[in-house]
Amino acid sequence: MSGYSTYKPQSPFMQWLERRLPIASLIHSSFIAYPTPRNLNYWWTFGGILTFMLGVQIVTGVVLAMHYTPQVDFAFDSVESIMRDVNYGWLLRYIHANGASFFFLAVYIHIARGMYYGSYKEPREVLWILGVILYLLMVVTGFMGYVLPWGQMSFWAATVITNLFSALPGIGDPIVTWLWGGYAVGNPTLNRFYSLHYLLPFIIAGVVVLHIWALHVVGQNNPTGVEPKTEKDTVAFTPYATVKDAFFIGLFCILFAYFIFYIPNYLQHSDNYIPANPGQTPTHIVPEWYYLPFYAILRAIPNKLAGVIALGLAIISLAFLPWLDTSRVRSANYRPAYRVFLLVFFAAVIGLGYLGSQEPTGGYVIAARILTLYYFGFLYVILPLLGLFETTKPLPNSISESVLREGSPAGASAPASGA
Amino acid sequence: MTDITSTSAKGGPASGHGEGTRRDFLYIATAMVGAVGAAATLVPLVDQMNPDASTLAAGGPVDLDVSKIEEGGQVVVRWRQRPIFVFHRSKKTLDTMQSSQMISLLSDPNSEVVQQPPYATNWHRSIKPEYGVLVGICTHLGCIPLFYPDASATTPVSNWLGGYFCPCHGSKYDPAGRVYSGVPAPYNLPVPPYRFVNDTTIRIGENPADSPAWDFSAIRQL
Numbered sequence: 001m002s003g004y005s006t007y008k009p010q011s012p013f014m015q016w017l018e019r020r021l022p023i024a025s026l027i028h029s030s031f032i033a034y035p036t037p038r039n040l041n042y043w044w045t046f047g048g049i050l051t052f053m054l055g056v057q058i059v060t061g062v063v064l065a066m067h068y069t070p071q072v073d074f075a076f077d078s079v080e081s082i083m084r085d086v087n088y089g090w091l092l093r094y095i096h097a098n099g100a101s102f103f104f105l106a107v108y109i110h111i112a113r114g115m116y117y118g119s120y121k122e123p124r125e126v127l128w129i130l131g132v133i134l135y136l137l138m139v140v141t142g143f144m145g146y147v148l149p150w151g152q153m154s155f156w157a158a159t160v161i162t163n164l165f166s167a168l169p170g171i172g173d174p175i176v177t178w179l180w181g182g183y184a185v186g187n188p189t190l191n192r193f194y195s196l197h198y199l200l201p202f203i204i205a206g207v208v209v210l211h212i213w214a215l216h217v218v219g220q221n222n223p224t225g226v227e228p229k230t231e232k233d234t235v236a237f238t239p240y241a242t243v244k245d246a247f248f249i250g251l252f253c254i255l256f257a258y259f260i261f262y263i264p265n266y267l268q269h270s271d272n273y274i275p276a277n278p279g280q281t282p283t284h285i286v287p288e289w290y291y292l293p294f295y296a297i298l299r300a301i302p303n304k305l306a307g308v309i310a311l312g313l314a315i316i317s318l319a320f321l322p323w324l325d326t327s328r329v330r331s332a333n334y335r336p337a338y339r340v341f342l343l344v345f346f347a348a349v350i351g352l353g354y355l356g357s358q359e360p361t362g363g364y365v366i367a368a369r370i371l372t373l374y375y376f377g378f379l380y381v382i383l384p385l386l387g388l389f390e391t392t393k394p395l396p397n398s399i400s401e402s403v404l405r406e407g408s409p410a411g412a413s414a415p416a417s418g419a
Numbered sequence: 420m421t422d423i424t425s426t427s428a429k430g431g432p433a434s435g436h437g438e439g440t441r442r443d444f445l446y447i448a449t450a451m452v453g454a455v456g457a458a459a460t461l462v463p464l465v466d467q468m469n470p471d472a473s474t475l476a477a478g479g480p481v482d483l484d485v486s487k488i489e490e491g492g493q494v495v496v497r498w499r500q501r502p503i504f505v506f507h508r509s510k511k512t513l514d515t516m517q518s519s520q521m522i523s524l525l526s527d528p529n530s531e532v533v534q535q536p537p538y539a540t541n542w543h544r545s546i547k548p549e550y551g552v553l554v555g556i557c558t559h560l561g562c563i564p565l566f567y568p569d570a571s572a573t574t575p576v577s578n579w580l581g582g583y584f585c586p587c588h589g590s591k592y593d594p595a596g597r598v599y600s601g602v603p604a605p606y607n608l609p610v611p612p613y614r615f616v617n618d619t620t621i622r623i624g625e626n627p628a629d630s631p632a633w634d635f636s637a638i639r640q641l
Contacts, residue, residue: 163561183499281562304605
């Protein structure tokens with residue numbers, strides 16, 4: 001992280017602090033002088049958006065916890081009280097509930113960007129795996145948060161998801177009972193989910209620090225996938241990246257605010273405004289939209305254990321990408337065949353998401369099976385083979401060359417003449 | 420620094436021959452005690468999540484007067500927080516359960532997987548054929564299957580013969596709780612331990628007096 005900084009403390013106090021805790025120079029070298037590739041596009045702003053969203057979720061979550069009661073008889077009513085009685089409670093809850101969706105929207109774009117530009121490849125494997133761990137933590141945290149309002153969908157989501165573990169032979173049922181703390185989902189379950197839902201965001205924040213640390217060790221990838229070679233290839237993080245990130249966070253927040261203020265329940269299920277009833281399953285259970293592709297994979301496979309394994313593997317497999325992809329060329333811009341297969345992969349994931357929201361009958365199941373096959377076929381067959389057979393396009397010699405060639409002749413698109 | 424390491428290397432008489440010194444023994448013994456201590460610390464941290472004694476005690480037997488259930492009807496009682504279906508089957512339903520058409524659709528028609536006590540391991544999966552007693556939890560992912568006792572061309576699915584239908588993922592069961600083939604649920608609906616206290620009252624959670632003590636946790640899967 002150090003090495004880029006030209007930071008020299010000026011005031012006597014900062015000099016005094018620098019000798020005891022060099023935090024100012026750490027911040028300077030990480031977020032001001034840090035060199036970023038000059039050709040980064042707006043897809044690279046989602047890391048900043050995700051950090052922002054984590055902050056939004058933690059702040060609104062801590063505040064909501066001041067008004068929420070994690071007890072089966074009061075949980076639903078306390079959420080309704082937040083909505084009706086607590087000053088601005090409706091706003092804070094709508095920010096938090098829609099914030100989860102926008103957090104996931106941003107993370108999916110962030111992951112897709114990494115896959116498109118080959119950001120997982122050597123030397124960024126650990127950075128990528130930390131990202132997959134962050135995504136897994138988000139999935140668990142989001143699920144537990146969804147249980148807390150204790151509506152019908154909350155209760156049955158908790159039942160269905162914890163029952164996934166019962167597929168494991170032998171140890172499955174004891175694990176499920178242990179998760180529940182009773183014979184079924186009940187008060188002990190709600191209480192522990194609340195505790196963990198409060199804890200996990202801080203663990204996420206800790207892993208985010210590792211993620212950013214790893215990023216600053218290996219440096220950012222860029223749309224060409226060619227590493228920066230000279231100072232001409234990079235610009236300073238501040239102001240170039242900070243301003244660009246801030247601008248796009250602003251645009252992202254406009255969309256976020258539209259949902260919060262105009263269609264706050266668009267992404268919610270009306271069934272979750274019915275208090276949890278352990279005696280009646282809603283006629284159509286669907287998870288939140290951000291879990292739908294994996295839910296479709298689970299349902300596509302007619303065997304319970306195999307379905308659960310496929311669900312887990314669908315997520316875990318992402319961590320293996322650096323080794324599944326055998327090509328040395330990073331960016332899909334220079335890999336014509338990979339680009340097509342990858343865009344089909346993205347379409348398949350979106351298609352699975354749609355199928356996950358539909359009733360599991362007839363043609364939908366068959367379609368889900370085909371897309372599931374493509375999902376795993378892409379990761380385990382196409383990716384390894386493609387690197388061996390694909391003819392890639394010639395790479396530019398450097399980032400600055402690609403920028404100057406693609407931009408207008410006078411190099412007007414260059415943000416600055418070197419750092 | 421070098422002084423310290425050279426001193427520790429000479430810490431025991433056997434040093435230099437590749438054998439353990441007394442200091443090595445101390446290291447290993449300390450590490451072992453530390454590891455056992457760490458493992459012992461995990462026990463309360465993990466076990467606190469298991470059901471406590473009061474929760475377990477609340478899972479005691481439940482009585483139900485089955486004579487009050489009309490023929491073709493079903494009541495749902497709770498035992499151990501779980502819905503228990505008690506179905507007063509009609510003659511027609513019993514015929515359906517034995518029909519070759521129904522049996523050909525089932526995954527485990529003879530109840531070979533232990534999802535019921537031995538005294539309910541028969542074609543009707545119950546003590547008396549006319550009373551079915553089932554844990555109403557889908558063996559797929561724990562939803563409560565819906566009760567559609569009558570044959571229907573359209574509801575809940577086409578060519579329905581009567582039984583239970585899970586709305587979550589489309590699993591189907593016959594009126595005895597036997598699961599269809601080709602649905603996500605892997606096993607038949609469980610039968611809880613129960614006995615007739617007298618001719619008309621069942622006690623869910625206790626085995627019959629003349630049967631061996633059968634433990635509900637012996638079932639393959641809830």
